Amino acid sequence: GKQTGRNNFQFYTPAMNEQALERLRIEGDLRSALDNNEFLLHYQPKVDLASGRIVGSEALIRWQHPQLGMVSPARFIGLAEETGLILPIGAWVLRTACVQCRRWQLDGHDDISVSVNLSVGQFLQKDLVISIADVLEDTGLPPASLELELTESLMMTDVEHAIGILTGLKELGVRLSIDDFGTGYSSLAYLKRFPIDVLKIDRSFVRDITIDADDAAITASIISLARHLKLRVIAEGVETDEQLDYLRHYGCDEIQGYLFSPPVPAEKFEQLLRQERAV
Ligand code: C2E
Ligand code: CA
Ligand code: CA
Numbered sequence: 001g002k003q004t005g006r007n008n009f010q011f012y013t014p015a016m017n018e019q020a021l022e023r024l025r026i027e028g029d030l031r032s033a034l035d036n037n038e039f040l041l042h043y044q045p046k047v048d049l050a051s052g053r054i055v056g057s058e059a060l061i062r063w064q065h066p067q068l069g070m071v072s073p074a075r076f077i078g079l080a081e082e083t084g085l086i087l088p089i090g091a092w093v094l095r096t097a098c099v100q101c102r103r104w105q106l107d108g109h110d111d112i113s114v115s116v117n118l119s120v121g122q123f124l125q126k127d128l129v130i131s132i133a134d135v136l137e138d139t140g141l142p143p144a145s146l147e148l149e150l151t152e153s154l155m156m157t158d159v160e161h162a163i164g165i166l167t168g169l170k171e172l173g174v175r176l177s178i179d180d181f182g183t184g185y186s187s188l189a190y191l192k193r194f195p196i197d198v199l200k201i202d203r204s205f206v207r208d209i210t211i212d213a214d215d216a217a218i219t220a221s222i223i224s225l226a227r228h229l230k231l232r233v234i235a236e237g238v239e240t241d242e243q244l245d246y247l248r249h250y251g252c253d254e255i256q257g258y259l260f261s262p263p264v265p266a267e268k269f270e271q272l273l274r275q276e277r278a279v
């Protein structure tokens with residue numbers, strides 16, 4: 001009503017600070033970013049600890065803004081979710097990552113896989129399973145070479161519905177991973193009902209693993225849990241040799257982090273793959 005309108009007016013005009021302005025600007029620019037080809041993907045290697053080889057890549061979106069420069073996803077993924085723009089953006093990420101991964105495979109890196117982060121909006125999209133099947137068919141990427149990273153909160157909003165979607169995705173043959181594991185509020189009882197393949201230990205636990213006994217215990221427990229549930233387990237945010245030693249000691253399967261490589265452009269990732277073949 002009128003009252004609300006006036007309150008809004010009073011609230012916004014004097015209080016419109018830099019942050020709110022930036023938000024408005026980013027939201028406006030986000031609408032045209034896809035058409036203007038301003039997004040790109042960086043890829044971060046996932047390294048298998050048993051073989052020491054790169055076995056996968058996580059696709060991470062970047063926004064090359066014409067004035068602001070490189071904008072990190074932390075600054076626009078939330079907005080993209082609120083505005084619904086995450087649907088076209090997410091579809092672009094998925095297709096681009098699958099095309100890229102298939103190219104690496106055809107270049108002789110047969111075993112490389114790609115992981116894509118899925119947001120809530122995408123997950124709840126009616127035709128998610130069909131659209132992923134389409135992308136796999138169009139790009140020729142084997143389903144087992146695609147991994148979807150999902151968060152606990154995304155799956156816990158409606159557990160029964162989530163299990164239905166996850167089952168549909170599993171039937172396609174794609175791999176499913178729980179991202180940021182341990183930071184959400186999923187119940188262990190549900191874990192066995194979710195048809196997932198991988199647990200990804202959040203960076204917040206890995207960070208202090210060598211100095212904080214609690215973080216070390218939590219990490220060791222997640223690895224043990226994964227083993228018993230016959231899931232693969234990967235640690236993210238590995239930055240030091242000491243962290244790596246701990247993770248290896250506890251039996252972690254894979255690592256991802258600055259220690260090995262930050263997320264890099266596709267050409268750089270391909271270089272990493274080639275270097276590896278040369279040794
Ligand atoms: P995430 O899925 O947990 O991704 C891991 C984040 O940790 C990435 O940040 C990565 O660059 C960073 N990272 C990797 N190794 C290290 C390390 O050793 N140390 C430190 N300090 N950080 C490390 P990034 O790329 O800024 O992405 C942030 C978040 O944005 C992601 O967190 C993910 O939730 C979201 N995101 C990124 N790309 C996409 C996308 O294409 N779609 C969706 N829905 N979300 C995305
Ligand atoms: Ca992720
Ligand atoms: Ca994380």
Ligand code: CA
Nearest residue numbers: 117151179180
């Ligand atoms: Ca995440």
